[in-house]
Amino acid sequence: MTLREMIRMIVVLTCVTGICAGSLAAVRLATREQIDYQQIKFIKEPALKKVLADYENDPVADRIQIETGKDARGRPVYTTLFPAKKGGRVVTVVLEASAPGYKGPIGVMVAIDPQNDRLQGIAVTTQSETPGLGTKIIDEPSFGAQFVGKSLGANFQLASAGGEIQAISGATVSSAGVSQAVIRAVGIYQGIKPELKF
């Protein structure tokens, strides 16, 4: 193999892979927003539909990202808010928070009425609780219904911890997970409320 041949191979391979990488980066940049939108839409929208009753906009397209603190390495942590509008006014703000359940984290979507500072509803998004026991947090509508209409100042702890929420018998740990997630969501919301202009 001559030196000339070798150099030619190196140059050709470098150019080809460089052009490939460049075009991939371009396509990635061009599709990034659309992909984010699709992922949020298909994963979060079913839960959004559960907590939102009446709205006219696309809460996924109108979502807002707000920095809500820093993680252990000092990088910012963002929370996504989904505003539901009707007649040009924001009638509901939805955000998600999670807390540990019996087996892994429980994610809960919390819908808040920003005008009156009340909860409008909650929906469990992700969980891996024991089927038939822990999953009652989803299957028993009366449990989630306890949160509806409560003021943000209410005590969302379980009754056994001095709060206002009745745990499901046999699923106390899962119930506590949901109540902790709601407390976190409400806490995040109250922390960023001054930044929101609705």
Place this chain on the structure above:
Amino acid sequence: MAARIVQEFTKGLWKEIAPLRFALGICSALAVSTRVDNALGLGVAVVFVTCMSNVLISLVRDVIPDKVRIAVFISIIATAVVIVELLMQAYFYPLFLVLGIWIPLIVVNCIVLGRAEAFARKNPVGLSLADGLGMGLGFTLSLLVIASIREVLGSGTWLGIPVLPAGYPGFGFLLRPPGAFVIFGVLLAAMNIISRHLEKR
């Protein structure tokens, strides 16, 4: 020239239809052929990849040193596949979720590399495009035939529309991998019988 282009295009649809003649690319073909819409989705993705890789490889065929050609081909093919994956994620997200791993695996679909090695590196751009289009559509066609048989007999629907009477109990065997192999074998046999019959005439 025009006749040559037509010939290179049509050979992929019957005479050299890759999955049913040479049993090429059947791994993904059998895996996603439980439903016609999935088969169509993967087929379109493969058509895009075969066309794009054939055209690009044909364009650079004179500057590529022989010793590194496979590396160059694979880079180009992988790029085309990732572009398909990103576009599908952006605009056909439910389809992307269903096809999942089979989209990135188009890279190792031997039809794509096979056409690059056997055709595109020796032929001009126009012919390579016709070849890629034909081979890709041939793959899609094979997939659609297998998927139609499996979906109609397996779940009584075609493209999600019920086509058999409501009381049809379904034939779950056909929806599982062994069923795919049986259908594939029957199709291969049928292709051979028809071809032999045509040759005799």
